[in-house]
Amino acid sequence: MNRFVQIGTILIASFVIGVAVNQINPHGIPLRLLCMSLSFGSHQKDYVETSVDSTLLLFFQGSGLFIDIRSEQDYNIDHIKGAVSIPFFELFRHPENFPKIDSTSTLIVYDYHLNSNRAFLSARFLANRGFKNVTVMRGGFIEWLDKGYPVERHKR
């Protein structure tokens, strides 16, 4: 078989098997997420970014649901008071488990790190599912923690 055909076969097989196995694997990267990352989309963002300080204002207003996309383990150590744990890959693997709330509710997505592409991807995903007020907290949980803002700790 021609060299290029062989190379093409190996590359295509790797790709197809990779996507298939990931779809089957409960810890895999679902196709849904891969497709989302492909949508270059419009230049208009479907979500808003806020600083940690501005997010604290939302927290004090009591408006909005904080969504913690870190691992459940990290969430159990501590999290923003009142936040709900929906780990990043869980959001994409089982979107049906997302809390049943009104699509006009304010959602505030946060991750651990300063600049989280995961938080942006999650926000985009939620916006695509019809949520109209999605916010990403830039700075992440680490900045919230560093500023001494209200957290809930795991009860041992």
Added chain:
Amino acid sequence: MARQGISSREAQKVKNRLIKWTYLLLRIGFGSLLIYASIYKIGSPFEFAEAVENYRIFGTDLSLWTAVFIPYLEAIIGFALLSGLWSETVVLLNAVLMFLFLILVIQAYIRGLDIRCGCFFAEGESRIGLLKIFENVLFVVLSISLIKLNKIVKHS
């Protein structure tokens, strides 16, 4: 005269045997290495995607695609090397992979990125440092040797 002829033929036989065994050793070595390297990445694709993201060349999106594709490419090349299937093509792909990994590691080192290599996800997995670069250079050199040995073995 006859004695000299025999010894040069014998020397040639030894040389051929050496080439054949070195070739086999390198093929099995690389094959096993690639399969071993792919195992954890296949089991924990999100972690691998994060490791790829840490190289700060790809964003989250491309890192996810890389995590879906590369481990399976490694596994297929690994199995092909072990079985001897499409050897000419596979040794070339192997060398290309080793070269790409070397480039990634060098650029991470130059940019001073303090990250794990993400190559093997094994115990005592090393940081990006000169030793890691040396390791990758060695792999590139050996993979190029494998291409040359493959040519000799196929033509003999």
Added chain:
Amino acid sequence: MEGTVITDTIRFINTTSKEVIISYIRTSCGCSVADIDKNRIAPLDTAEIRVTIDTRGFRGTHRKDVKVAFADRNIGVKKFVYQFTTYRPMEHQPKYFYLKNIRVNPDTTITLVLRIINNQKKSLKIFNLHTNNKMVRVLPTEMEIKPERSKLLTINFTPVEKGLKIIYIWIETDIKTMQKIAVPFYTQIGE
């Protein structure tokens, strides 16, 4: 202080009747190292993991974790999280103010106190203390704090405007890495 090397020992005791094998130990970054004395633990034997974290280059709060995976799936992976906050040359307490359930009343002044702590081994100069909203005033507007000492600032708050606001108390210092600091002052003022 930044640059301190944190060390810790995690001790495992095998309380089962079988040998326990540690398959791998992974740290979350290159700044932390975890070494183990042995990865096969006989029944009733112990193994120790020595964790070292170099805090050089870290400012503020950070978390690093050490994951220990066991060959026995029933034990699985154990994660140890180390959280540390490196002292900054200057800190303030509280980290922010939050006043709620306040009514608009231009004739009232609420007085609060902000403590500025100098963690350095030399004097700290603070100047140009100001806010971005006339509802909050700070006194004094400049001061000098002796090494490893603290001083109090008086914050006077007059609720004049309704609503939920963030007001910043700006502090300028002679510390190169902290030349301008903002202390958030959140207020929720009703009618």
